[in-house]
Structure formats: C-alpha cells, structure tokens
Amino acid sequence: xxxxxxxxxxxxxxxxxxxxxxxxxxxxxxxxxxxxxxxxxxxxxxxxxxxxxxxxxxxxxxxxxxxxxxxxxxxxxxxxxxxxxxxxxxxxxxxxxxxxxxxxxxxxxxxxxxxxxxxxxxxxxxxxxxxxxxxxxxxxxxxxxxxxxxxxxxxxxxxxxxxxxxxxxxxxxxxxxxxxxxxxxxxxxxxxxxxxxxxxxxxxxxxxxxxxxxxxxxxxxxxxxxxxxxxxxxxxxxxxxxxxxxxxxxxxxxxxxxxxxxxxxxxxxxxxxxxxxxxxxxxxxxxxxxxxxxxxxxxxxxxxxxxxxxxxxxxxxxxxxxxxxxxxxxxxxxxxxxxxxxxxxxxxxxxxxxxxxxxxxxxxxxxxxxxxxxxxxxxxxxxxxxxxxxxxxxxxxxxxxxxxxxxxxxxxxxxxxxxxxxxxxxxxxxxxxxxxxxx
Numbered sequence: 001x002x003x004x005x006x007x008x009x010x011x012x013x014x015x016x017x018x019x020x021x022x023x024x025x026x027x028x029x030x031x032x033x034x035x036x037x038x039x040x041x042x043x044x045x046x047x048x049x050x051x052x053x054x055x056x057x058x059x060x061x062x063x064x065x066x067x068x069x070x071x072x073x074x075x076x077x078x079x080x081x082x083x084x085x086x087x088x089x090x091x092x093x094x095x096x097x098x099x100x101x102x103x104x105x106x107x108x109x110x111x112x113x114x115x116x117x118x119x120x121x122x123x124x125x126x127x128x129x130x131x132x133x134x135x136x137x138x139x140x141x142x143x144x145x146x147x148x149x150x151x152x153x154x155x156x157x158x159x160x161x162x163x164x165x166x167x168x169x170x171x172x173x174x175x176x177x178x179x180x181x182x183x184x185x186x187x188x189x190x191x192x193x194x195x196x197x198x199x200x201x202x203x204x205x206x207x208x209x210x211x212x213x214x215x216x217x218x219x220x221x222x223x224x225x226x227x228x229x230x231x232x233x234x235x236x237x238x239x240x241x242x243x244x245x246x247x248x249x250x251x252x253x254x255x256x257x258x259x260x261x262x263x264x265x266x267x268x269x270x271x272x273x274x275x276x277x278x279x280x281x282x283x284x285x286x287x288x289x290x291x292x293x294x295x296x297x298x299x300x301x302x303x304x305x306x307x308x309x310x311x312x313x314x315x316x317x318x319x320x321x322x323x324x325x326x327x328x329x330x331x332x333x334x335x336x337x338x339x340x341x342x343x344x345x346x347x348x349x350x351x352x353x354x355x356x357x358x359x360x361x362x363x364x365x366x367x368x369x370x371x372x373x374x375x376x377x378x379x380x381x382x383x384x385x386x387x388x389x390x391x392x393x394x395x396x397x398x399x400x401x402x403x404x405x406x407x408x409x410x411x412x413x414x415x416x417x418x419x420x421x422x423x424x425x426x427x428x429x430x431x432x433x434x435x436x437x438x439x
Contacts, residue, residue, distance in 0.1 A: 042397050042428060043331050044356045044370045045168065046144040046273070046295055048377075049073070051123065052088045052434035056379015056393030057335035058349025060289040062277025063234055063244030064335075067391075067436055068125030071176035072139045074246040074277075075188030076232035078127055079135030079178035085126045088391070088434025092119040094147070095399075097425045098154050098366040103408060104418030106157035113369070115149025115165065123434070135178045143170040143194065143270070146368050153202050154366050158417055164202030166367045167221075170270065171195040174230065183236075190230040194251045194270050197223045200258060203367065208413070210316040212260030222257035224268065240281040247274040250299065262302035263321035271303070272296045275331075284339065291333040297326040297356055307364055311409055311416075324368060325361030330354045345381045350374070359405035362422040369424035372397040377430075389436035399427030 042048035049059025051069030061070065065077025068086040096113040100106070127137035149165040156164075176190035199221040207213035228251035234244040251270035259266030275293035282288075298304035305323030314321050335349035353373045357365050365371075379393030404421030412418065 042372060042375055042395075043293070043351075043353045044144075044295055044297055044326065044329050045146045045170075045368070047142060048331075048333075048351060048375065048395070048397075050139070050141050051086065051125070052090075052391040052393050052432055053347070053379065053381060055090065055395060055430070055432060056349070056377050056391070057289070057337060057347045058333040058351040058375065058377050058395075059331075060277065060279075060291045060333045060335035060349055062232075062246055062275050062291045062293075063242045064277065064279035064287070064289045065234075067434075068127045068137060069123055069139045069141060070127070071125075071137050071174050071188065071190050071230070072141050072143075072172065074232035074234065074244050075174070075176035075190035075230055076178050076186040076234045076244065076246070078137040078176045078188050078190075079129065079133075079180050079186045080234065081127050081135075082438055083128055084436055084438045086124070086434055086436040088123045088432055090121045090123075090430055090432030092121055093117065093429040094119070095427050096148055096369050098150075098369065099423040099425075100154060100157070100408075100420065101404075101423065102420030103157065104420070111150050111152050111154040111366075113148040113150045113165065113366075115151055115163065116147060119147070121432075133180045135180075136176065138173065138175045140171070140173045143172040145169045146370055148367055148369070150202070154422070155203060155205055158205050158413065160202055160205045162202045162218075164367070166200045167198065168368075169197045176230075178232075185235045186233070188230075188232040190232070192228045192230050192248060192251060192270075194226050194228070194253065195223065196226075196253050196255075196268065196270070197221050198255050198258060198268065200261060200367070203261075206316060207260065209310055210260035211318045211321070212265075215256075215258055215260035215266070216316065217261070219257040222255040224253035224255055226251040226253050226270070228270070242279045244277040244279075245275070248272065250296075260317040262317065263305050263323050264301050264319055265317060266302075267300075268302050269300045271300050286339075287337045289335045291331075293331040293333070295329045295331070298328045307361060307409075322364075324364050325358055326356040326370075327354070327358060329356050343383050345383075347380065348376075348378045350376050355402065357402050357424065359402055360407055362402055362404040362407040362424050363409070363417070365402075365424050366422050369402075369426045371400045371402045371424055371426050372428055373400055374398050375428070387438040389438075391434045391436065392432070394431040395429070397426075397428035397430075399425060401425040
C-alpha cells in the first residue's frame with residue numbers, strides 16, 4: 001500500500017516505466033521467439049494455453065489469470081495479476097504419421113512425418129499496475145503452428161519428388177491495458193500483433209490443379225504480418241466465484257509465395273476465436289476452473305474450404321478455392337489447483353476438443369494432421385519469500401487417428417488420384433518451466 005513516505009507513482013511515470021520494461025522485454029523475446037518454431041498444435045493448430053501455470057491446468061485461464069501471460073487468454077486479467085515478469089520455455093514433442101490405403105497407384109503404406117521431432121517454444125510477459133484501477137502489460141508467445149517433414153513422400157506414388165511437409169509458425173505480441181471500475185470487475189483490451197511464417201515442400205504434383213502453378217511448393221519461407229483485437233471481461237459475481245469472457249478478431253494474413261496453394265490468392269488469416277470461463281475458490285486452498293473456447297477455422301477459406309471444389313474445376317489458389325476442410329473447434333477445459341502451503345501449489349487439468357479434420361478431408365491433411373482431441377496436464381509452482389516463483393508442467397495429448405472415408409479423389413490424373421483413403425495420426429507431449437518475479 002502507498003504511504004506518505006512511499007507514495008504510489010503517478011500514472012504517467014508508471015506508464016513510462018512500463019513502456020521501458022516492455023521495450024526491454026521485446027528486445028529479449030523477439031529474437032528468441034523468431035528463432036524458434038512455435039509448434040503447439042493441441043487444439044487444431046492453436047496452443048492449448050499460455051503461460052506455464054495455465055499450461056499445467058489444461059489452458060484454463062479466461063477467469064483465472066495467474067501470471068504476466070494472462071493477456072494472451074484474457075486481457076482483463078492484466079489488472080489482476082500485479083506487478084510481475086514471467087519468462088518460460090516449453091519443449092514440444094509431436095509424433096505425426098500418415099497411411100495411404102486402397103489406392104490404385106501403389107500398395108498400402110505408412111509414412112513417418114517426424115523429420116524434426118523436438119521444438120523449443122519460449123514465452124515472455126510483463127505486467128504493471130499503474131493504479132488501483134489501471135494495469136498495462138505485454139506478452140510475447142507462440143500462438144500455434146504445424147509442422148510435418150516426411151522423408152518418404154506420401155505423394156510420391158503420384159509423381160511427387162523429394163521430402164514432403166509444411167511448416168507454419170505464429171508469433172504473437174500482445175500489448176494490453178485493463179481497467180477496473182470497481183474491485184469486482186475488470187475490462188481489458190489487447191492488440192494482437194501476429195507474425196506468421198510458412199513453407200511447403202514436396203507437393204509440386206498439385207501445381208497442375210492450381211491457378212498459380214509456380215507458387216504451390218518449394219518456394220522457401222514466406223512471412224505475413226497482421227494485427228487484430230482481443231477484448232475481455234472478468235467479474236466476481238459471488239463470494240469466491242469469478243466469471244470471464246473474451247473475444248479475438250480475425251487477423252488478416254497472406255503468403256504471396258504460396259498463392260497457388262492457399263485459397264483467395266494465398267490468404268491465410270488467423271481465425272476469430274472466443275470463450276467464456278469460470279473460477280471458483282471455495283476456500284483458501286482449493287481453486288476449480290473451467291473454460292469453453294470456440295475457434296472458427298471454417299471462416300478462413302484456406303483452412304476451412306473443403307477439397308471438393310477441386311473436382312468441380314475450381315483450382316487451388318482461386319477465390320473460394322479448395323482448402324483443408326477444417327471445421328470449427330469447440331474446446332472444454334477443466335482444472336483444479338491446491339495450495340499445499342504458502343510456498344507450494346499443485347495443479348492439473350483435462351481438456352477435450354471437437355475434431356477439426358473430417359474423415360472426407362484427410363488427403364491434404366497428410367500435411368497438417370492437427371487431429372488430437374484429448375489431453376491431460378499436471379503442474380506445480382514453488383514460491384520463495386522474496387517473490388521468486390518457479391513453475392513446471394507436463395502435458396500429454398493422447399494419440400488420435402482419423403481414418404479417411406472416400407478422401408482420395410478417384411480416377412487418374414489430372415481428374416483424380418486413384419481413390420482409396422489417407423489416414424492421419426498425431427500425438428503430443430509437452431513439458432516446460434518458467435520463472436516469475438513479483439515487484
């Protein structure tokens with residue numbers, strides 16, 4: 001609390017200090033994140049959570065902000081987590097594979113997509129309380145991504161050459177501000193600045209089906225920069241009960257070097273997403289929480305359009321052209337935390353997501369098998385008297401296979417690919433550690 005000898009800093013002075021801290025954060029976080037592959041893919045290709053504490057409890061955080069990454073989930077929590085800096089890193093271990101069965105151009109076969117098996121994903125955040133009513137912060141994190149690397153090309157039977165795969169990376173930087181009109185409610189605004197990178201290789205066989213044949217495959221890494229808004233609210237509605245809601249706009253993106261692969265001339269937007277959450281603290285030791293999230297993949301043509309227009313003569317890359325056929329995803333997350341002592345908190349969570357990839361759309365999704373649905377996570381935080389926190393977590397997304405159903409177009413090229421089906425499989429393991437400081 002401020003006193004006469006130690007008054008609370010004025011808002012302009014605090015804002016200047018917060019801006020200086022944010023600039024220092026970005027000078028450290030930016031190169032580290034850009035040098036990594038942000039490949040979380042638990043809920044489609046979105047990360048299942050942000051910040052080590054949330055990652056240890058299935059991503060629950062809409063009404064339950066705990067660290068300086070809180071704005072990545074709900075910017076309203078920026079005014080609720082205090083003055084703090086958090087830095088963490090996750091190790092992401094996906095295992096992806098595909099099978100081609102019943103196809104006229106070759107025997108049944110299975111392909112390993114794990115040319116790269118280990119990914120490093122850092123996160124950084126800082127929050128500063130300007131007054132009892134205002135808080136500001138900035139968070140830098142990997143929003144999601146997807147990677148496959150097949151040494152044996154699954155499309156080789158159709159004439160494809162070399163290794164096959166894609167790499168999608170999404171870096172988000174979110175400055176945020178939150179306002180508390182009273183102690184019960186907080187409203188937040190975040191600016192989601194999204195930097196995306198993408199590359200594809202070994203899929204040149206699709207050039208004959210494209211409106212821009214030279215911009216389908218093996219064009220190196222292209223990048224895109226866009227921005228959107230994230231809004232949020234949290235409110236204490238009863239003793240120990242907090243509700244929250246958040247919404248993030250679609251963010252426009254475009255990969256010109258792959259305008260012959262993605263619909264609408266290479267458009268690849270970050271989809272709109274939103275959610276609601278609850279946190280209940282029945283006593284000083286226990287906290288329970290739940291989030292419900294919706295990710296609108298179907299509203300991004302490159303991701304959501306089905307492959308079917310290709311068979312009607314609509315080429316890849318065209319306006320309204322074929323895509324990967326993903327459906328919108330609903331995610332239910334449940335979490336619990338137990339404060340064993342003032343220095344130790346244990347937590348865990350489970351989540352379930354609806355399936356984004358229909359069985360009829362597995363042929364192209366050999367490249368992007370974001371099919372896991374269920375995962376379990378555990379975590380713990382140790383806190384010292386000086387305000388230093390160390391958090392660790394581990395999470396596992398259980399293996400899931402989507403078996404194709406009429407997914408490979410029948411007939412011979414250029415009209416078809418010999419029929420049969422592609423089956424795609426993914427499982428994931430994540431673990432990480434973060435250090436937090438309160439000041």
